[in-house]
Amino acid sequence: MGSVTVYGPPISPAVSRVLACLLEKDVVFNLVNIDMSKAQHKSPDFLKIQPFGQVPAFQDEHTTLFESRAICRYICDKYADRGNRSLLGRRGGGLVERAHVEQWLEAEGQSFNPPSSTLVFQLAFAPQMGLPQDPAAIVLNEGKLAKVLDVYERQLQESRFLAGDEFSLADLSHLPNSHYIRAGGKEELFTSRKHVARWWEEISMRPSWQKCQEYSDETRTLDGSTLCISSWRKLKPEQEKHASNRHHQRVQENPNLLNMATVKVFGSPTTAELQRRRDRCPASSQEIEFQLTRVDNHRGQRRLPERRPLFTWKQKVYRWWEAISSRPLRKRVVQMQQEPPRII
Numbered sequence: 001m002g003s004v005t006v007y008g009p010p011i012s013p014a015v016s017r018v019l020a021c022l023l024e025k026d027v028v029f030n031l032v033n034i035d036m037s038k039a040q041h042k043s044p045d046f047l048k049i050q051p052f053g054q055v056p057a058f059q060d061e062h063t064t065l066f067e068s069r070a071i072c073r074y075i076c077d078k079y080a081d082r083g084n085r086s087l088l089g090r091r092g093g094g095l096v097e098r099a100h101v102e103q104w105l106e107a108e109g110q111s112f113n114p115p116s117s118t119l120v121f122q123l124a125f126a127p128q129m130g131l132p133q134d135p136a137a138i139v140l141n142e143g144k145l146a147k148v149l150d151v152y153e154r155q156l157q158e159s160r161f162l163a164g165d166e167f168s169l170a171d172l173s174h175l176p177n178s179h180y181i182r183a184g185g186k187e188e189l190f191t192s193r194k195h196v197a198r199w200w201e202e203i204s205m206r207p208s209w210q211k212c213q214e215y216s217d218e219t220r221t222l223d224g225s226t227l228c229i230s231s232w233r234k235l236k237p238e239q240e241k242h243a244s245n246r247h248h249q250r251v252q253e254n255p256n257l258l259n260m261a262t263v264k265v266f267g268s269p270t271t272a273e274l275q276r277r278r279d280r281c282p283a284s285s286q287e288i289e290f291q292l293t294r295v296d297n298h299r300g301q302r303r304l305p306e307r308r309p310l311f312t313w314k315q316k317v318y319r320w321w322e323a324i325s326s327r328p329l330r331k332r333v334v335q336m337q338q339e340p341p342r343i344i
């Protein structure tokens with residue numbers, strides 16, 4: 001048993017990003033499943049290692065980390081001499097090579113991830129959880145992702161991988177969401193772009209990613225139970241119906257599950273929006289009433305008192321903001337923003 005532990009179900013895109021990185025680096029690890037249907041990711045113990053209540057969390061001896069991309073960077077630096085040594089740029093590649101990897105890793109997090117993670121939820125997880133899809137969200141985010149992939153197409157015309165001619169952490173980081181989007185029936189986003197298609201074929205065939213799929217298959221479910229079939233693949237209609245029925249049955253047994261699912265889907269909708277969604281929802285009205293109640297409870301718990309300022313109502317946040325905003329450099333920047341531009 002290694003000293004490295006990853007907490008979370010491998011079916012989660014963020015968890016599988018970390019697993020793929022560990023496998024590339026040949027680092028031995030333990031995988032501890034977190035049962036999200038029982039809201040284990042919101043339990044006091046888990047919040048000690050992941051204060052946002054999300055998976056994955058990561059431990060390496062006495063170091064505890066969260067945020068999948070930060071964890072991957074740590075793994076690459078800490079285990080620089082193991083497995084694939086060029087995930088952050090080749091040794092001797094220097095500052096610029098690493099900066100290129102960081103640049104495309106940021107592009108993944110900032111440009112690719114927002115539309116793609118919405119698509120992952122809509123295309124892959126919502127049907128598995130028996131929740132209605134939001135066609136408008138799918139169309140909108142497909143369009144956004146297409147624009148991002150147009151940029152990738154131009155880059156991949158110039159180089160074999162995103163940050164140059166070596167496979168890097170930047171490429172690896174795209175694997176989980178791309179996998180689910182393709183499995184959800186939107187392969188064309190990739191296949192219609194010659195260089196993106198070639199790139200996907202190459203990166204998805206890596207043994208580390210293939211092994212990751214096996215982990216997901218072995219775990220079978222998102223939460224260690226029957227909610228989601230792991231390593232999501234397009235289901236046959238009768239399987240879909242079964243998954244949906246199981247979800248509704250489980251929801252009645254475990255209200256936490258519903259709370260979790262509705263928060264993801266509904267966010268903080270207006271009453272009119274809830275009404276609209278209820279009308280579209282195929283489940284029995286009794287169940288949906290229950291769902292609405294849970295959402296409202298959830299909103300009630302989280303709502304801040306009216307007009308409470310974001311930065312000044314928490315003492316420690318306020319102290320932190322005062323400390324960083326009073327730095328001389330910040331004052332200078334604010335001053336520059338107010339001055340008319342200088343022609344040099």
Ligand SMILES: N[C@@H](CCC(=O)N[C@@H](CS)C(=O)NCC(=O)O)C(=O)O
Pocket residue numbers: 012013014015041053054055056066067068069
């Ligand atoms: N930026 C985070 C995102 C983590 C994340 O969104 N995790 C999802 C599963 S893939 C989760 O825990 N969702 C439950 C929740 O947000 O309550 C990372 O990369 O680690």
